[in-house]
Amino acid sequence: MTTQPPLIRIERVTKRFGDFTAVNQVDLEIRQGEFFALLGASGCGKTTLLRMLGGFETPTEGRILIDGVDVSSVPPYERPVNMMFQSYALFPHMTVEQNIAFGLQQDKMPKAQIAERVKAMLDMVQMTPYAKRKPAQLSGGQKQRVALARSLAKQPKVLLLDEPLGALDKKLREQTQLELVNIQDKVGITFIIVTHDQEEAMTMASRVGIMKEGQIAQIGTPFEVYETPNSRFVGDFIGNANMIEGAVISGEGAEWKIGAGKIDATLTAHHEAGLQVGAQVTVMVRPEKMILGREAAPGVNSVSGKVSDIAYLGDMSIYHVKLPSGQKLQVSQANLRHGGSGRFDYDQEVVVSWHAGDSVVLLA
Amino acid sequence: MSTPSALKQKFGRFLVALPPYGWLLLFFMVPFLIVLKISLSELQAAIPPYKPILEWAEGALPHLHLNFENYSYLFSDELYVLAYLNSLKVAAISTVMTLLIGYPMAYTIARSPARYRNPLLMLVVLPFWTSLLIRVYSWMGILKNEGLLNSFLMWLGIIDSPIQIMETNTAVYIGIVYSYLPYMILPLYATLEKMDLTLLEAAADLGCPPFKAFLKITLPLSMPGVIAGTLLVFIPAVGEFVIPDLLGGPDTLMIGKVIWAEFFDNRDWPVASAVAVAILILLVVPIMIYQRNESRAEAK
Numbered sequence: 001m002t003t004q005p006p007l008i009r010i011e012r013v014t015k016r017f018g019d020f021t022a023v024n025q026v027d028l029e030i031r032q033g034e035f036f037a038l039l040g041a042s043g044c045g046k047t048t049l050l051r052m053l054g055g056f057e058t059p060t061e062g063r064i065l066i067d068g069v070d071v072s073s074v075p076p077y078e079r080p081v082n083m084m085f086q087s088y089a090l091f092p093h094m095t096v097e098q099n100i101a102f103g104l105q106q107d108k109m110p111k112a113q114i115a116e117r118v119k120a121m122l123d124m125v126q127m128t129p130y131a132k133r134k135p136a137q138l139s140g141g142q143k144q145r146v147a148l149a150r151s152l153a154k155q156p157k158v159l160l161l162d163e164p165l166g167a168l169d170k171k172l173r174e175q176t177q178l179e180l181v182n183i184q185d186k187v188g189i190t191f192i193i194v195t196h197d198q199e200e201a202m203t204m205a206s207r208v209g210i211m212k213e214g215q216i217a218q219i220g221t222p223f224e225v226y227e228t229p230n231s232r233f234v235g236d237f238i239g240n241a242n243m244i245e246g247a248v249i250s251g252e253g254a255e256w257k258i259g260a261g262k263i264d265a266t267l268t269a270h271h272e273a274g275l276q277v278g279a280q281v282t283v284m285v286r287p288e289k290m291i292l293g294r295e296a297a298p299g300v301n302s303v304s305g306k307v308s309d310i311a312y313l314g315d316m317s318i319y320h321v322k323l324p325s326g327q328k329l330q331v332s333q334a335n336l337r338h339g340g341s342g343r344f345d346y347d348q349e350v351v352v353s354w355h356a357g358d359s360v361v362l363l364a
Numbered sequence: 365m366s367t368p369s370a371l372k373q374k375f376g377r378f379l380v381a382l383p384p385y386g387w388l389l390l391f392f393m394v395p396f397l398i399v400l401k402i403s404l405s406e407l408q409a410a411i412p413p414y415k416p417i418l419e420w421a422e423g424a425l426p427h428l429h430l431n432f433e434n435y436s437y438l439f440s441d442e443l444y445v446l447a448y449l450n451s452l453k454v455a456a457i458s459t460v461m462t463l464l465i466g467y468p469m470a471y472t473i474a475r476s477p478a479r480y481r482n483p484l485l486m487l488v489v490l491p492f493w494t495s496l497l498i499r500v501y502s503w504m505g506i507l508k509n510e511g512l513l514n515s516f517l518m519w520l521g522i523i524d525s526p527i528q529i530m531e532t533n534t535a536v537y538i539g540i541v542y543s544y545l546p547y548m549i550l551p552l553y554a555t556l557e558k559m560d561l562t563l564l565e566a567a568a569d570l571g572c573p574p575f576k577a578f579l580k581i582t583l584p585l586s587m588p589g590v591i592a593g594t595l596l597v598f599i600p601a602v603g604e605f606v607i608p609d610l611l612g613g614p615d616t617l618m619i620g621k622v623i624w625a626e627f628f629d630n631r632d633w634p635v636a637s638a639v640a641v642a643i644l645i646l647l648v649v650p651i652m653i654y655q656r657n658e659s660r661a662e663a664k
Binding site: 055082150 | 560562563565566567568569570571572573576580581584585
């Protein structure tokens with residue numbers, strides 16, 4: 001897969017609106033068949049980047065190549081990409097069928113072939129019984145399916161999805177996420193999705209690009225960005241994280257001793273690359289990787305504190321442990337046994353432990 | 365379901381709707397019924413110049429005299445039929461011209477930056493601040509042989525002698541298109557302005573270039589505005605009296621002028637009323653059929 005040339009190349013692309021820089025010198029390569037998610041808070045530039053791929057905005061600087069062709073100034077109606085809009089943008093005066101056929105008619109495809117393709121698309125999104133309905137007569141989930149069918153009907157090289165599930169309720173959204181992945185698998189088209197929902201990105205995407213202030217903070221598989229974020233921002237943005245500040249004391253191989261003066265502890269962390277002794281770093285530990293106990297568990301790192309808050313979520317509980325220094329750690333524990341013993345009370349003295357390998361050293 | 369508060373709400377709505385409907389009943393339905401009554405009565409040289417349709421004979425049941433001759437008379441003289449047809453023609457041509465001029469204007473206003481839209485709309489409505497009569501008189505000043513337009517064209521050297529515009533159908537068209545343009549622009553603007561522009565992006569995304577997208581998306585979606593504007597211009601234009609009377613010539617045959625002539629020159633109130641009722645039926649029936657079809661299509 002890596003030997004293939006990238007399907008999409010974004011080269012030092014910048015987009016400015018007046019004084020505001022929405023996208024700042026972004027470089028990005030996306031390969032054929034990927035399910036790529038652009039993830040970020042609102043205003044981070046992810047939608048602008050997507051709209052530049054669709055041709056609705058022109059880059060101020062840099063260029064965009066699709067399949068080796070510079071499309072930076074090609075209008076949307078001549079690009080081999082299709083977009084699924086956040087509002088779905090279904091044509092209200094056309095039936096479901098006519099909506100799906102619209103793009104094919106623009107290509108002057110023979111009528112019989114259009115009918116066939118429309119039928120296949122309706123089948124794929126399970127909307128055949130609704131073919132003659134107008135968009136106003138459909139539910140949100142049904143509209144979403146029609147929008148997907150319409151944007152896939154032309155078999156584009158790339159499908160752009162702008163917050164495609166944003167208008168659906170939680171249950172339907174989770175169900176649709178997996179459906180989208182299945183459909184993408186079936187059609188083999190490259191999907192680029194924009195979302196602010198990290199769970200959505202993690203569930204669907206094969207690679208995730210996390211954006212911050214117009215730039216890409218990190219690109220990687222969901223596993224990589226969760227387990228080994230490259231900055232405090234990414235660590236904080238994806239999932240929950242405990243951040244402990246400290247300075248490097250010494251290292252041996254990949255094992256490093258880090259003095260966390262604020263919480264009065266020396267931590268052991270695993271880090272492949274070299275570190276400078278004395279450097280200011282942050283040790284990040286995910287809440288589910290910490291173990292809560294009455295005494296130190298057989299981990300390497302342990303700190304003691306008092307339970308200050310408990311959030312009971314059913315399958316698990318999140319304990320907030322207040323350390324003597326005042327810093328709070330979040331520890332999540334699975335509620336494995338009914339009324340089980342592994343539960344702790346408010347103000348209980350506890351020890352939080354974790355393994356060296358579960359600490360991530362962050363430099364930025 | 366009919367809790368006291370729901371009842372109260374219903375009653376409240378009824379109260380709000382009552383005055384306008386009462387007003388229409390009193391000042392539209394009642395005069396119309398009077399005109400209808402006159403159209404069915406016989407002419408007589410008296411005050412009022414028609415016979416009552418109900419006769420109260422002594423000791424007998426009241427006798428109803430319905431006289432349909434006024435209506436059959438409309439077909440006996442081709443003047444009336446011609447006047448109807450000509451009114452429909454003038455109204456139709458003016459409506460099409462108003463649409464052709466009004467659509468681009470409404471479109472431009474609706475697609476201008478938001479801060480310019482209201483001032484531009486104000487400019488469209490501004491002529492209403494002056495009475496229609498005065499504005500039509502000013503057109504006389506512009507269009508007449510020694511008027512502004514002819515003097516200007518002669519000064520430019522485009523023409524040697526004045527062109528006759530006043531007292532022709534052309535002047536009537538100019539007058540109607542000018543006066544009714546706002547009634548076309550406002551409903552068109554309302555539909556164009558609320559259109560979701562993402563739809564055009566979607567059309568472009570699916571391979572549709574801008575002009576084609578206008579034909580396939582914008583135009584069909586603005587049809588409610590086109591229809592509303594067309595009705596608002598066409599219906600009053602058919603019965604228009606002031607503009608053809610002031611700008612048109614003796615051969616400008618329009619139904620409004622005929623009604624005027626029958627009422628005031630011939631003092632034949634029954635025939636004049638019959639002309640008025642006939643034009644109403646001619647206009648209302650097709651519109652009602654249209655609206656029924658529309659509401660049926662919507663219900664589907």
